[in-house]
Amino acid sequence: MTDERIFAPGVLHAGGRALRYTDLPALLGARLGRMPLVLRHLLDNVVRHTDGAEREAAVDALLAWLDTGTSEAEIPFQPGRVLMHDTTSTPALVDIAAMRDALAEAGVDPTRLNPVLPVDVSVDHSLAVEAYARTDAPVLNLQHEIRRNAERYRFLRWASTALRGVRIHPPGTGIMHTINLEQLATVATTEQRADGEWAVPDQMIGTDSHTPMVNGIGVLGWGVGGLEAQTVMFGLPTMLRIPDVVGVRLTGALRPGVLATDLALVVTQRLRAIGVSGEFVEFHGPGVSTLAAGERSVIANMAPEYGATTGFFGVDTRTLDYLRATGRSEAAIALVEAFCRQAGLWFDPQATPRFTRGIEIDLATVGTHVAGPRRPQDLLDLPQAPQALAKTGFVPAHRQEGLPDFPVAIAAITSCTNTSDPGLLIAAGLLARKARRLGLRAAPWVKTSLAPGSPAAASYLARAGLAEDLEAMGFAIVGYGCTTCIGNPGPLPDRVRDAQKDGACKAVAILSGNRNFPGRVHPDVELSFIMSPPLVVAYAIAGDAARDLQGQGVFTTDEGRTVSLAELWPTREEIEAHLRQGLQAADFARDFAAATANPLWQALEAPATPLFPWDSTSNALRRPPFAAASEGSLLGDFRAHPLLVVGDDVTTDHISPASAIPPDSLVADFLVARGDKRDDLNVFASRRGNWQVMMRAAFHNKTLVNQLKPGMPVAHTLHVPSGEVMPIWDAADRYRDAGESVVVVAGERYGMGSSRDWAAKGQRLLGIRAVLAPSFERIHRSNLIGMGILPVRLEDGWCPQRMAMQPGDRVEVDAAPGRIEPRGPVAVRIVRADGRVEPVPARAAVETRMEVSLLRDGGVIPSILKQHLPH
Ligand code: SF4
Secondary structure, eight states: OOOOOGSSSSEEEEEEEEEEOEEEEEEEEGGGGSSSSHHHHHHHHHHHHOOHHHHHHHHHHHHHHHHHHHOEEEEEEOOOOEEEEHHHHHHHHHHHHHHHHHHHHOOGGGGOOSSSEEEEEOOOOTOOSSSSSTTTTHHHHHHHHHHHHHHHHHHHHHHHHHSEEEEEEEETSSSSHHHHIIIISEEEEEEEEEEEEEEEEEEEEEEEETGGGGGGOOOOEEEOOOHHHHHHHHHHOOOEOOOOOOEEEEESSSOTTTOOHHHHHHHHHHHTTTOOOSSSEEEESSSGSSSSSSHHHHHHTTTTTTTTTTTOOOOOOOHHHHHTTTTTOOOHHHHHHHHHHHOOBBOOTOOOOOOOOEEEGGGGGOOEEESSSSSEEEOOEEGGGGHHEEEEEEOSSSOOOOOOBBBBBEEOOOOHHHSSSSHHHHHHHHHHHHHHHHTOOOOTEEEEEEOSSOHHHHHHHHHTTTTHHHHHTTBBBBOOOOGGGGGGGOSOOHHHHOOOHSSSSSOOEEESOOOOOOOTTTOOOOOEEOOOHHHHHHHHHOBTTTTTTSSOOOOOOOSSSSOOOHHOOOOHHHHHHHHHHHTHHHHHHHHHHHTTTTTHTTOOOOSSSSSSSTTTOOOSSSTTTTTTOOOOOOOOEEEEEEEEEOOOOOOOHHHSSSSSTTTTOOOOHHHHTTTTTTTTOBBBGGGTOOHHHHHHHTTTTTOOTTTSSSSTTTTEEEEETTTTEEEEEHHHHHHHHTTTTEEEETTTTTTTTOOOOOHHHHHHTTTTTEEEOOOEEHHHHHHHTTTTTTTEEEETTHHHHOOOTTTTTTEEEEEHHHHHOTTOOEEEEEOOTTSSSEEOOEEEEEHHHHHHHHHTTTTTHHHHHHHHHHO
């Protein structure tokens, strides 16, 4: 047992004030250095937010972790703020608007329903690259975005006035994780409590899997599903099993010419190779001190790609340098330093904490890499990229004069990952300058774009004299948002699109993003490579994704001179000199404020009513049926038809696509019949306020194979009783009307990819009661539970192949509410069409008692309503 006296807060002095803080050095004593920083953060959180027996139990469990490096114990975590983006916030806020309706209908004052934590919403996910390679592209693309999304954006403006604590960062202000790093994160802040003023660490959650980017500056935060965020917004803690922590010890230093992107790709490959899945990752060792905080943030950002919940770096003087460079006040920086040093949260490169397991990376061994062409963990040395393309087996039906077999269709400097660190954009600018001086330019069939995460990028690139060089290579800024990274690259260049349709080539996307699953970037692009921004510029010039850029004389000038990549590559000294020339701390706040004042956004009229006035003809916003007090639990003992049987690595993009709505799809037919124009349907992500569209969009991905019957069209399934192949939602409706249950049977890592709560909501609307899979990706598992759907983990090597479901086979699941326990056994049986019964060993993929309780309530929304409705 811990001693109650050691919970006494410490006192530190900062800015002339005496501030209390959780005294981890006193609490941990000699064990301080052995506890990973991420667990110290969780310990601090538990001590501040719990008391009595709950606190004793949680603290004891965290201390016991030090003996074993693992734990089954659950602890609560109460973050101080929530970060969302427009496509995850729209459905969450639509749910809240619908919950307000439900309260009003029950005679309860709807204005009582408000988030209790600050909620920041970044409108970053809907910017598409329509105009490019022209200096007015940001204005044109912003106008296009606002016109296309006006109804949804008016709703967001309604939410920011009707709901207390919701702050919207309008289009043009940048990408959420960059905004978090540059504007929102305090690292440490103060808080008025009953017993005085406290210094507390900045701890947060975000409804986006790349939320850990802020771990790069020592802020503990991770991505959760929109539904989990809703529970936190309404004052409930998020419960988590004390995580296993993987230590990544960094030694040495990066070699000249090697960039943070290269290291992030190596970390991704190394951690995927040891099977990281949901653990917290913490970086330690002397190599950490050689990395700037901006570089650390690149590596932290890719936590979901390496399978981790966090990618944490502790606070040190380089963190303080970053805060200073981005315009934080000296008083704020002094508070961070005093607090972290005194509270036991300061990074020590010599410390040797206890980890569950670990790996070591010598930074000097990292080279120039790309990853692809289909997964971010498929790390390649640069010369291996052509071989990887050759292995795809693509042979053109015929050749088109001048166009390579694998043309670079898209070359995009995109994503929070690789545009937030100014050093990476400066490096791209320097490569563009050297190429421009030699008379090189992008190949004419390449769609080029630069979409930084921060509006300050325009200022520092211009001041460093590199904006014009980038523009000359086609990389004029197209706006400040997710663009290509989220599947909004706009249309493919005509020449490549037509040639690909004709079988003359296979289009390749080259991007400084973080994900490259087939169809992620563009529905017609199966092959993509991830890489650093300067390499994106080099590939745009080459125009041929199958060219070995590290070979000799890869580029040819107009005069016929051959140039190697090495001649174009910027040196570390050049990057640092241009950073000094370009960066000014004042840019960050000023440019963000200017972007916030966006007159197009301010001109959008928003209703000023406590209840949102739904428009019954809207194709963007509809009151969802699941946000109702009458929605009950899906638990129970049931026999179900498999609605789909799918293989391994089904992503949330497969389950609920975000990319462009194909104009020849059934979803398009549905929208056109309701008045939309077939040539301007926008992306699926923009329709997440309309459940009728999203239900039809579920599993709408042409690379997803439903194994229930070979050769089915996209988003179709076999309705077993009738023997007909039909759209999935039609089959789901028929099963529902007949009172029959349905489940999904899936392979490993079900729900990998983005933290998309619509992937779970879509399944709820289809009536899916359980998903049976050998493993689930962390956030999707939590989202399924948030929608009341039971995730069932198949055991002992059981998987869809072994289950061999045939038309007419059904699955029995014993999941009565009283039987479901965290990680408890669940009786599952296959009932073959001929009556044979085969048991399948399985467990509930449920981690905490709170998740059990959510399943019993029917999910997050019924649970929140229950708290506000009279009993
Ligand atoms: S990872 Fe891509 S889609 Fe996600 S926030 Fe960053 S830029 Fe946007």
